[in-house]
Amino acid sequence: xxxxxxxxxxxxxxxxxxxxxxxxxxxxxxxxxxxxxxxxxxxxxxxxxxxxxxxxxxxxxxxxxxxxxxxxxxxxxxxxxxxxxxxxxxxxxxxxxxxxxxxxxxxxxxxxxxxxxxxxxxxxxxxxxxxxxxxxxxxxxxxxxxxxxxxxxxxxxxxxxxxxxxxxxxxxxxxxxxxxxxxxxxxxxxxxxxxxxxxxxxxxxxxxxxxxxxxxxxxxxxxxxxxxxxxxxxxxxxxxxxxxxxxxxxxxxxxxxxxxxxxxxxxxxxxxxxxxxxxxxxxxxxxxxxxxxxxxxxxxxxxxxxxxxxxxxxxxxxxxxxxxxxxxxxxxxxxxxxxxxxxxxxxxxxxxxxxxxxxxxxxxxxxxxxxxxxxxxxxxxxxxx
Numbered sequence: 001x002x003x004x005x006x007x008x009x010x011x012x013x014x015x016x017x018x019x020x021x022x023x024x025x026x027x028x029x030x031x032x033x034x035x036x037x038x039x040x041x042x043x044x045x046x047x048x049x050x051x052x053x054x055x056x057x058x059x060x061x062x063x064x065x066x067x068x069x070x071x072x073x074x075x076x077x078x079x080x081x082x083x084x085x086x087x088x089x090x091x092x093x094x095x096x097x098x099x100x101x102x103x104x105x106x107x108x109x110x111x112x113x114x115x116x117x118x119x120x121x122x123x124x125x126x127x128x129x130x131x132x133x134x135x136x137x138x139x140x141x142x143x144x145x146x147x148x149x150x151x152x153x154x155x156x157x158x159x160x161x162x163x164x165x166x167x168x169x170x171x172x173x174x175x176x177x178x179x180x181x182x183x184x185x186x187x188x189x190x191x192x193x194x195x196x197x198x199x200x201x202x203x204x205x206x207x208x209x210x211x212x213x214x215x216x217x218x219x220x221x222x223x224x225x226x227x228x229x230x231x232x233x234x235x236x237x238x239x240x241x242x243x244x245x246x247x248x249x250x251x252x253x254x255x256x257x258x259x260x261x262x263x264x265x266x267x268x269x270x271x272x273x274x275x276x277x278x279x280x281x282x283x284x285x286x287x288x289x290x291x292x293x294x295x296x297x298x299x300x301x302x303x304x305x306x307x308x309x310x311x312x313x314x315x316x317x318x319x320x321x322x323x324x325x326x327x328x329x330x331x332x333x334x335x336x337x338x339x340x341x342x343x344x345x346x347x348x349x350x351x352x353x354x355x356x357x358x359x360x361x362x363x364x365x366x367x368x369x370x371x372x373x374x375x376x377x378x379x380x381x382x383x384x385x
Contacts, residue, residue, distance in 0.1 A: 170256030
């Protein structure tokens with residue numbers, strides 16, 4: 001039976017649930033019940049039981065990094081300033097190491113509309129009758145539907161909250177968007193735990209967290225921006241923009257999950273079109289030419305307003321290139337696309353790559369959504385103009 005939460009990449013004992021979105025009824029929390037703790041624990045123990053992935057040893061007499069060392073560094077880093085962390089680690093026992101990590105795993109709960117309990121009651125009734133069976137969940141079932149909304153929401157929050165700059169390519173703070181539908185082995189989680197340990201030491205020694213990927217493994221850093229942006233988004237949701245913005249989150253998820261850079265560029269460009277362009281009068285304008293001009297002008301204005309250190313003329317030129325390649329992809333002009341790639345600079349120190357357009361698009365989409373959050377009516381006015 002699936003739980004009513006998704007696992008994040010954060011570890012931190014939380015004394016009580018923290019509201020992430022009142023509108024969506026989602027909140028940060030830790031696993032609380034024995035069943036929830038066991039569910040989270042299995043994501044770790046499955047790695048050790050599989051024998052097919054490299055894992056950190058739970059503990060060792062050798063001078064090596066272990067799970068226990070990371071747990072202790074966490075306790076030393078945060079227990080002095082957080083009484084709940086101090087109490088959390090009281091009575092620590094090595095044999096319960098995996099339980100400690102499971103219990104301090106940060107999860108995001110969503111509104112299951114009482115369905116998790118209903119399913120549990122149905123199973124209990126079958127057990128009492130000595131019957132075997134299972135419960136089928138349709139795609140529009142609240143567990144699937146509301147978890148999908150949460151996933152879309154998290155992609156949107158990640159875009160607004162990351163600290164990776166031009167290195168951001170859609171990473172989320174959820175472990176895996178499909179974790180409710182499949183049991184995954186966290187094959188890349190050992191590096192994440194190592195980074196968690198590094199963050200603990202940095203915090204303990206009062207070293208400032210660096211930008212870049214710090215936001216994805218440090219609860220102290222990542223949650224601050226996430227919660228701040230969550231409050232801003234809730235205001236928009238309450239004013240009727242939830243469907244549009246969650247759809248943008250869905251598109252961001254599609255972009256992140258594909259390895260095809262052409263699809264990435266096409267989808268990210270479509271997000272900007274959705275936010276700033278309108279359908280032209282087909283009796284007066286060539287549709288694509290009109291949208292192209294709107295795209296360049298309106299997007300460059302909003303991105304410039306977001307950061308006036310940008311050169312607005314250069315922005316417009318860059319957006320023109322992006323839309324040209326979007327059109328080449330949309331119309332199957334792959335020869336023109338390859339011609340563009342061949343002309344990119346190979347000069348040392350000035351190398352250019354097609355993925356630079358994707359990186360720029362992530363920055364542009366973030367800037368436009370930030371302006372959308374600041375003054376939605378203005379963006380809607382620009383879109384209609």
